[in-house]
Amino acid sequence: MLNKVNKPKLVVIGNGMAGIRTVELLLDRAPDLYDITVFGSEPYGNYNRILLSPVLAGEKTVDDIMLNTEQWYDDNGITLRKGEMIEMIDRRTCEVVTREGARVPYDRLLIATGSNPIMLPLPGKDLPGVIGFRDIQDVEHMVQASTSYKHAVVIGGGLLGLEAANGLMKRGMNVTVVHLLDTLMERQLDQVAGGLLRKSLEERGMVFKMPAQTQAILGEDRVTGVRFADGEELPADLVVMAVGIRPNFELARKAGLHCERGIVVSDTMQTYDGRIYAVGECVQHRRQTYGLVAPLFDQAKVCANHLAMKGFATYDGSVVSTKLKVTGIDLFSAGDFAPGADKEEIVMQDASRGVYKRIILRDKKIVGAVLYGDTIDGPWYFQHLRDGTDVSHMRERLVFGAANLGDGGHSGNNSVAAMSDETEICGCNGVCKGTIVKAISEKKLFTIDDVRAHTKASSSCGSCTGLVEQVLAFTLGGDYSAAPKVKPMCACTDHSHDDARRVIVENGLKTIPDVMKFMDWKTPNGCHSCRPALNYYLLATWPGEYRDDQQSRYINERVHANIQKDGTYSVVPRMWGGVTTPDELRAIADVADKFNIPTVKVTGGQRIDLLGVKKEDLPAVWADLNAAGMVSGHAYAKGLRTVKTCVGSEWCRFGTQDSTGLGVKLEKFMWGSWTPAKVKLAVSGCPRNCAEATCKDVGVICVDSGYEIHFAGAAGLHIKGTEFLTKVATEEETLEIIAALTQLYREQGWYLERMYKWCDRIGLDAIRKQVVDDVANRKALFSRFAHSQQFSQSDPWAARAQRGVDRNEFTPLAELELA
């Protein structure tokens, strides 16, 4: 460790959320790099400014919203100089100068001075009793006023103004909100939603004067009233100005740094002086300034990376969403919803339920959403908005939300606010609402990833992610940090799955260490999440050339069986198309007897599962099954699992085609192929669909005139009917299209991304174009699939049972008799 004298000095001006988040992330990435000094003008540690509204409303205390105690600064060796104002930045000598004249040198400077409330230049604006709404002092002032005065006027009907008004009302004051325009929160809401909001706030006792322009604040020694342009006067003992915030960049401007509406920064959060960084509300990035916490955290991450000298991340702006922090009012807004000729709208309004939803589309993508009364799908719309998903295929059901797309998994209850603390949110890990709320409050969590790490909620199947996000929003009062736009593969890298796939192809990378080196992996050999993904990408990109890395395979794929909760394994032999023979059944029965296999069960994919096999018995079990002509059923694989069939025209009086025969052909052609996630097929002999083909990754429905090919269904975590791909006349075409489709998925899918998720991401039309319409492309995909199959169709059981592959895996290293 460098000693303090030799370390470069980082000075941070501003002890708010953006500055300290940057410091926290920096400490995480490069703990000992800098000697850090933080200047804060407020006499507190760092607190969560977005929770001032609940403090004002009496729902939280100041202690509740503290993020970092003074102890934290001590523990991390940070010098905190609170209550000290910086007067000047001397860029020539690289020093900051405090108001008292002390000079502190820096090697790197971070400006995070935030913003100031805009105080309208009205007569009387300096009277006692006229304040902004920005910091703890303002809140204390308001709480104090509420105990001795009666009438409050809040100027500004935006987010902050309404939160202030709500708080003051809860403190027992008569509150009038004055707004210049005729729509509340006009930056986030349209007229209808603004009207609904106004109505429900009026029902709670809030009074509105709008549209109205304030002309003067009246009073001698203290404010006594407000006069409007129309001549009307209102009595007031307290006036809160909440008309907006203004980036606080005076210090930077005086130091000669380029400023416009804020301090102008680059994509690496640097100002025009490369030694000086700036983050947060004081910043102007690509002409945008931000006043919400999510973008500011995005900026902090990039800035911290750069300060830590691990700087390849860049900030390219944020899309923001807003939620009003008034308990009992559900309101969500995101993106752009101003009317425009190139935009289309989907609107649903149910006045008696108090529900309003407006989704704004442009070019088949969601560009904005306003939700009132029922906001459970807010995060879901927001996700599609950020991802730029083509939503045309779900357009007619879009307004009803995720649950009505059949994409809702097992979620039932969807109003988080109404839930008791004992309500289970995450069914996989048994996590209740109360546990999540407690972790968020006590451990100061901000993101869904934090919540996952600490509570395990939504960390398994993920179907409760929306609910957990709601709990997070509800607990934090809404303005939580959104997920980054491009999701990194895992904590080992900032790069996405697409990045990795592209880099492997473009640069001809052929081993996992090569990929990690090329892409600046942060860890020496990855983790359980990225290594299997890279292994798959290499395998799919370089068939016959890449050597499968066993140590980067999940255990099931390493030992070709499924691990069970007690460490034993289950064994599923392949039964082509679900067809078996008396000899095979006899052999299975013999194996079960010989190895004392406790459970024999029929699976959902028409196979027989032998459960509770000891690991060391696996090769012998396989040898016996091999001897009866059976091979691995790959029930453990991210690859082709099963082809389920009905009996079809061979037996069934309704059957139109030989569905069993086609299923067997498909399975014989496709077995052994590795895919991003598991792939299940089914072939039904007629539209009665006894093989349940319309909830499979790929399903074929035979009809009298041919074969309908469907895909992108699921019936697990999520229930989703398939999409119709095309209809063909022959078995050969069916096989060619399904193989081409699978190959496209193999080349584009992210590891562990099921086919239906891939289809959601890429779009049905784009897929149909490549595997149906463009015949040459289809044939090319088909031949790449066929080429890859040459190398993958050898029975892994036979290799282990008969040729001793991986013998180490199945025998102990030593057996010790201990005294």
Next chain:
Amino acid sequence: MTKWIEIGTLNDIPVLGSRVVRTASGDIAVFRTSDDEVFALDDRCPHKGGPLSQGIVHNKRVTCPLHNFVIELKSGTAVAPDEGCTRAHPTKVENGVVWLSVQTAVAVPAE
């Protein structure tokens, strides 16, 4: 005094992999890292008893195959925010031979 037992050679354990040593008081998982360090832990995840020997080894950690708990190979403690600890056993490698000293005391979180 530490009692060392010879359990095999370094080459018997795959790089970034693991082998099991059977003992009367339960299995011990022996891990090899990418830079040929060897560590030994009780083959039981502190979470739900999953066999750590079957997990993916990365850096100086192993991920349990059952529910993705990540365990430090050196100390046997779960990586935060997960909590728990499994018993660690000292090992040494001399001239390519791996030695193990089986501990009988209960696991305590290190440091």
